[in-house]
Amino acid sequence: MERAYEQFEALQRRVMALQAALTLFEWDAETQAPTGGAERHAELVSTLSGEYFRLLNSEELRAALSAAQAETLTEAEALKCRELQRELEKLDGIEPADYEAFSGLRAKSVSVWMKARQTDDFSLFAPYLEQLLAFQRKFAGLRRKSQACLYDVLLADYEPDFSVVQLDAFFAELKAALVPLLKRIQTEGRAVDSSFLRGDFPQERQEALGRRLAAYIGFDFERGVLAVSEHPFTTNLHNRDVRLTSHYRDNLDSSLFSVLHEAGHGIYEQGISDELTLSFAGQGASMGMHESQSRFYENLIGRSRAFWEPLYGELQASFPEQLGSRSLDEFIEAINEVKAGLIRIESDELSYSLHILIRYELEKALMAGELSVSELPKRWADKYEEYLGLRPQTMAEGVLQDIHWAWGEFGYFPSYALGSAFGAQLLHAMRQRMDVDMLLREGRLDELRRCLNEAIHCHGKRYTSAELLERFCGEAFTPVYYVNYLTDKFSALYGLEK
Amino acid sequence: MERAYEQFEALQRRVMALQAALTLFEWDAETQAPTGGAERHAELVSTLSGEYFRLLNSEELRAALSAAQAETLTEAEALKCRELQRELEKLDGIEPADYEAFSGLRAKSVSVWMKARQTDDFSLFAPYLEQLLAFQRKFAGLRRKSQACLYDVLLADYEPDFSVVQLDAFFAELKAALVPLLKRIQTEGRAVDSSFLRGDFPQERQEALGRRLAAYIGFDFERGVLAVSEHPFTTNLHNRDVRLTSHYRDNLDSSLFSVLHEAGHGIYEQGISDELTLSFAGQGASMGMHESQSRFYENLIGRSRAFWEPLYGELQASFPEQLGSRSLDEFIEAINEVKAGLIRIESDELSYSLHILIRYELEKALMAGELSVSELPKRWADKYEEYLGLRPQTMAEGVLQDIHWAWGEFGYFPSYALGSAFGAQLLHAMRQRMDVDMLLREGRLDELRRCLNEAIHCHGKRYTSAELLERFCGEAFTPVYYVNYLTDKFSALYGLEK
Numbered sequence: 001m002e003r004a005y006e007q008f009e010a011l012q013r014r015v016m017a018l019q020a021a022l023t024l025f026e027w028d029a030e031t032q033a034p035t036g037g038a039e040r041h042a043e044l045v046s047t048l049s050g051e052y053f054r055l056l057n058s059e060e061l062r063a064a065l066s067a068a069q070a071e072t073l074t075e076a077e078a079l080k081c082r083e084l085q086r087e088l089e090k091l092d093g094i095e096p097a098d099y100e101a102f103s104g105l106r107a108k109s110v111s112v113w114m115k116a117r118q119t120d121d122f123s124l125f126a127p128y129l130e131q132l133l134a135f136q137r138k139f140a141g142l143r144r145k146s147q148a149c150l151y152d153v154l155l156a157d158y159e160p161d162f163s164v165v166q167l168d169a170f171f172a173e174l175k176a177a178l179v180p181l182l183k184r185i186q187t188e189g190r191a192v193d194s195s196f197l198r199g200d201f202p203q204e205r206q207e208a209l210g211r212r213l214a215a216y217i218g219f220d221f222e223r224g225v226l227a228v229s230e231h232p233f234t235t236n237l238h239n240r241d242v243r244l245t246s247h248y249r250d251n252l253d254s255s256l257f258s259v260l261h262e263a264g265h266g267i268y269e270q271g272i273s274d275e276l277t278l279s280f281a282g283q284g285a286s287m288g289m290h291e292s293q294s295r296f297y298e299n300l301i302g303r304s305r306a307f308w309e310p311l312y313g314e315l316q317a318s319f320p321e322q323l324g325s326r327s328l329d330e331f332i333e334a335i336n337e338v339k340a341g342l343i344r345i346e347s348d349e350l351s352y353s354l355h356i357l358i359r360y361e362l363e364k365a366l367m368a369g370e371l372s373v374s375e376l377p378k379r380w381a382d383k384y385e386e387y388l389g390l391r392p393q394t395m396a397e398g399v400l401q402d403i404h405w406a407w408g409e410f411g412y413f414p415s416y417a418l419g420s421a422f423g424a425q426l427l428h429a430m431r432q433r434m435d436v437d438m439l440l441r442e443g444r445l446d447e448l449r450r451c452l453n454e455a456i457h458c459h460g461k462r463y464t465s466a467e468l469l470e471r472f473c474g475e476a477f478t479p480v481y482y483v484n485y486l487t488d489k490f491s492a493l494y495g496l497e498k
Numbered sequence: 499m500e501r502a503y504e505q506f507e508a509l510q511r512r513v514m515a516l517q518a519a520l521t522l523f524e525w526d527a528e529t530q531a532p533t534g535g536a537e538r539h540a541e542l543v544s545t546l547s548g549e550y551f552r553l554l555n556s557e558e559l560r561a562a563l564s565a566a567q568a569e570t571l572t573e574a575e576a577l578k579c580r581e582l583q584r585e586l587e588k589l590d591g592i593e594p595a596d597y598e599a600f601s602g603l604r605a606k607s608v609s610v611w612m613k614a615r616q617t618d619d620f621s622l623f624a625p626y627l628e629q630l631l632a633f634q635r636k637f638a639g640l641r642r643k644s645q646a647c648l649y650d651v652l653l654a655d656y657e658p659d660f661s662v663v664q665l666d667a668f669f670a671e672l673k674a675a676l677v678p679l680l681k682r683i684q685t686e687g688r689a690v691d692s693s694f695l696r697g698d699f700p701q702e703r704q705e706a707l708g709r710r711l712a713a714y715i716g717f718d719f720e721r722g723v724l725a726v727s728e729h730p731f732t733t734n735l736h737n738r739d740v741r742l743t744s745h746y747r748d749n750l751d752s753s754l755f756s757v758l759h760e761a762g763h764g765i766y767e768q769g770i771s772d773e774l775t776l777s778f779a780g781q782g783a784s785m786g787m788h789e790s791q792s793r794f795y796e797n798l799i800g801r802s803r804a805f806w807e808p809l810y811g812e813l814q815a816s817f818p819e820q821l822g823s824r825s826l827d828e829f830i831e832a833i834n835e836v837k838a839g840l841i842r843i844e845s846d847e848l849s850y851s852l853h854i855l856i857r858y859e860l861e862k863a864l865m866a867g868e869l870s871v872s873e874l875p876k877r878w879a880d881k882y883e884e885y886l887g888l889r890p891q892t893m894a895e896g897v898l899q900d901i902h903w904a905w906g907e908f909g910y911f912p913s914y915a916l917g918s919a920f921g922a923q924l925l926h927a928m929r930q931r932m933d934v935d936m937l938l939r940e941g942r943l944d945e946l947r948r949c950l951n952e953a954i955h956c957h958g959k960r961y962t963s964a965e966l967l968e969r970f971c972g973e974a975f976t977p978v979y980y981v982n983y984l985t986d987k988f989s990a991l992y993g994l995e996k
Binding site: 013014017018020021024025028031032033034035036037039040041043044047048050051220221222223224225227237238240241242277278 | 512518721
């Protein structure tokens, strides 16, 4: 007799095929699709999303899940059931009509946000932001199980182990260490010359180099591609089809490090085990853990001297005019320049977390009803002035710079900062086991990738990020390694006394 | 109260969204997808096909269709209902299990065919071909309504007005005129030099030129793209998202004319009216009519002197080394060289229909049970010797050259020849209304496109190809214009007396 699990698996396969189709449409829109089809494209995506939710939310699937869970399952099977159940729980209590209205609102909001950003007019976007917030507060209220605050419900979608209590403590530590460090660099630090990273870098050579770097750190081009899009991103259909994009501008470091960043995400996705891919368990443990891998490659090792030692000659040969007369040390200094700015995605490694801190504090206040949408632009500007010493002069370089809120996503931002801290803690633990700098100098990147594969990637959602850290590092999460890493690195670079 | 039609429309939209997803997967596989994902990709496509057929074949859709057809409908609504009904009729009587087995067999057959072609071993493919034929004969038997022969049932899927009776007459005329003409050229014709079309043509310049030519004849890049794939093809998600591919080799004419060919298909798809797109009525009238448009641009005008007059200087400037010293007349002769060969897709314009004639005669005999699969390679070779004066020495250049039979498609080939004949008849009728050569010389391609848009493209499947010809040309289909066109053109080119 057929096991009930097989029936569940067949239904799950249909859900995942629809999800893969949606992913492909999204990828295609960013990389190939003609502009004139955008409106009809949105209708197709909306119809396919309907198919996806209809099946995911069907009685048939819920019944198959229950029946499967009543059987004896392998560990991987049980895991897939658990994660699908969690996905269903996110929909619990939410009226399909509300969900559809929210989806429609999101699509609309993104285009309004774009227009508001172009015309620098927050008032266009404000009513949409209010509605998006109202929906998310309503959904969070329906989904809230315990006495958690509304924001906690949303945070848990991205990072189950980190609610407001943990994040308050985390960000307090960052703030205490990084705000003064940044101020010291701004006032006492010596000058760094990064001007040679700007200039005329032919796109083909940047792209060839990006491809080389991605392959160098372990991204497998048999199971992945690199394309061009307006903003770099990574997506995947499954573990054998992982897709990166980059963009190529007049600043070389932008493409170098965005390829390393996206390839870090891609290596994670390629590392998820075959038995878990194409299920809800076959995804990164959390957004923060995903970000830890991208930032590991982009920053923690990617901006280190040891990483570039075996590569810098090649880089110079690609761009002899700009780099031929620059030493490796000059290059390392330039790619690590601290230059606090108003734009998160252009931020240096040190001030990055402060951009996130600001968004965290604002989201928390918005969700708690302590901050109104109309007060948001001023509060945003005040915080930038306080933490980074800069005040935005336009909405586009201020509150309208990120797309996330237009997507209706609140609670996502903290993952970016957590990811950096996870990465630093993982690197610290790796250093206990292997000579990381030697491996980098010898170009043995595969050994690092294999270590991360085994510790993190292959498990998908088997463990939470806190569990993964505990297992690999032998201790609970702590931001101390991240703070120490930043403090040591940038104090040295800028000649600050401890 | 909501009209029943609205419910039908909503279901149809879901079917079409799934179809668009399948199209996108296919496009992606040919243009971007990483090779290592192919197997899982096939599983996803198979699952999505299942979704598509489940919905298309659902009681819900059939009931909604009947209810809608009982209402007062607009002309376009009635048309969409009619075409969906025809789609359903194709499935009538076929067991879902048989259909699935056939789909699985097709997928398998393609990879076996590839292997057989590589190893030049027909015996690998033969058992698959036998099974594919058996399925199609069974399906045709179930679907057959009148005393039509089995092959007629399949032919009607591609070209409803042309059954064996009509095609026998059509091909008899072609054979009577073209076989002797080709023999005369082979024995009496003067030599044509096309050697300068082979050489080192940088891909970027070929691609830029292809883009320029496609736009020149009226393909709208706001609503379409041109990418690279192994074999050129055209596909579309809807009328605002039409996708062409080309390939770039060392023979310039191959990319020039394949872009013109594919852009001709693309112009057809872009011309289908908004009210019909994303429905079964929103597709080309028939495969033959589609092919008439691609061949109109590729051959009927694309290989004419008037077409190249305003363009040739530009072409020379793109490739000064190869074309700088060649006159327009030399170029026109070279691109029209008759060189009977064994490979259909490399064929010149004159011998093309003879390749199709051979396939038609073989398919007809196979479906009628008059020819066995084991006898096929010899029969193929005999016919090539008889009609083209050449005998294939390998299976790869003989019976294994086309993918169509591996797809389980029998009855498709005649469309290629019909398309050329439709195109010639349309061009003849156009010449009665406008000075086509003057428009070409003045680069007024838009006027030709608009004429075809109104007469053919916008209607989708509103009329059959025979009806479209009758409406535009004021007479029934006849191959006489095609035969005359080929005879006049190639007699002149090769200096043959009439």
